[in-house]
Amino acid sequence: MLSYVIRRVLLMIPTLFFVAFITFVLAHSAPGSPFDKNQNRPLPEATIERLNRLYGIDQPIQNQFVLYLNNLVHLDLGSSLVKDRTVADIIGSEFPVSAQLGLQALFIALAIALPLGIVSALKQNTGIDYASLLFATIGTTIPAFVIAIFAIFLFGVNLRWFPFIGWGNGCGPLPSCDLKRMAMPTVILSLGAMAFLTRITRASMLEAIRQDYVRTARSKGLREQVVIVGHVVKNAMIPVATIIGPATAGLITGSFIIEWMFNVPGLGREFVLSINRRDYPLIMGVYMLYATLIVIANLTVDIVYGWIDPRIKLGR
């Protein structure tokens, strides 16, 4: 187990190196230099030369890559080309909002998907099962931004139940937050993961219910509750746990779109804006952060998977 964990953690290094390499190559192939923004008032040659020397752009490209890696390791992500702040500073102030949005969405998704999937498997082929299957199909099929459009139109514009712009600034603990304002972005972000988790939970429960050990548990006279909770649900949760990794990745990429649509002042919105402004250092910095987060999430899930299911032989 320990050697497996160590090997997987070490395997992260080439992956992240590759991510950094691709990011670097792509950023280099982007057109223009950071210092030729204003065509009407070109900078003097000497100034450009000094700026290039200051930022190391006059160096050969392999040296630049080494410099970039060195800076990355020291968490120096450079400065935004548009805002007068460093990338690390922007991430520091805006990531908490995104993290809150994402965690709330993950929590809501789990809180609804798990019971719904379990109940619909226990009551297979009844009304509630069909309803939850319909929900799961629609939720996994229709993209979040399309659902958001319908939701804004219905609940925001027509019924005026929820405000649909912003996040309500500077709230500390949850009860002091503007919950009404947070409702739509959070719930819509959670829908995709929720539908997917419902589907997986249901399928996994149906698989577990038909296992021999469940029949054994029944035949030795255990109460139905004990059979369901202790044997079926416990085993059915194993595949579900592995989905939380991809679901987290989905929440992260989903948050760009949702934050941008609802004007939530988080890192996802900043990322979309920086793409449209071609603020490359910010794009690269946020990309590296999110790629690292997703790699770590997947790694954690793989390790937890081996830990909760002893039948899985890790690191053969």
Next chain:
Amino acid sequence: MATITRPLAGQERAAELNVLVRKQRSLWQDAMYRLVRNKAAMVGLGVIILAGLMAIFAPFIAPYSPTAIPNAANPTINADPFWTGTKYVDPRYLFGTDEIGRDILTRLIYSARVSMIIGFVPVALIFLIGVSVGMVAGYAGGWTDQLLMRITDVVYAFPDLLFLLIIMATLRGTDIGKFGGGLPLMFVGIAIVNWVGMARLLRGQVLSLKEKEFVEAARCVGATPIRILVRHLFPNAIAPAIVAVSFAIPSAMLTEATLSFLGIGVIPPTPTWGVMINDGFVVFSTSPWPVLLPAFCIAIVMLSFTFLGDGLRDALDPRMKI
């Protein structure tokens, strides 16, 4: 005196023996039969065919030009669709006009073109690369297989939408990105992030199939590896790949819609549903229809593909789950 009778075909022999036999069906006919009986899948297929026809015959059915503003000297801006019945309805534009006066119905119809192209070209690439690499790796084993698995590990670690975002964001301004309205770059991007899934699927299939007796038999009678791969393994391994394709198509379309919606996909004024939503979203709360209609189109097409994909999966491999 013995008479020589010719061997009887199934039906006749059944008549002779006075029993009923079912008409023999191949695996594919069987799958077809199950698919046709699946109502949701058939409705989905119908919608997809309709959208396909719409895409092909767009110039003949669309009333206006998709990019030019009709009556540009005095354009009708933000006309409402006819069913709203407001005073902003203009009978010349059934589905209304957008914020600079272009006909929405026309743009919706032409958008189907981009969606269909994005659905089929990159997925064809994914299928070709994924199937050939996956099958060769699975059959050859050894270092070919090892190399493939290491590459797929790394590509798998990339979150696909994030990777496409970064490709589009950085290369969009270059000549490669501007070529063909941004479509070829998107084809390649989508293919790069998705072929590994297909390759892994086929590799797994071939790994389990190549130990089966029919492959051994083929090898015994001296079939070449190429022949075994193409004639024996391919037809047996292909069913899950077809299911995967039926899900890859809508996912490619969705990628285009998402990127265009974020303003880094197809380059305007080429209409796509994503571009239309992006164009109209700023004034969404006052004039919702230019955004609602393309959103509705995306939802319908996505659902149709899911129904068809689910139907195909049930028809081709009833044992497959989820």
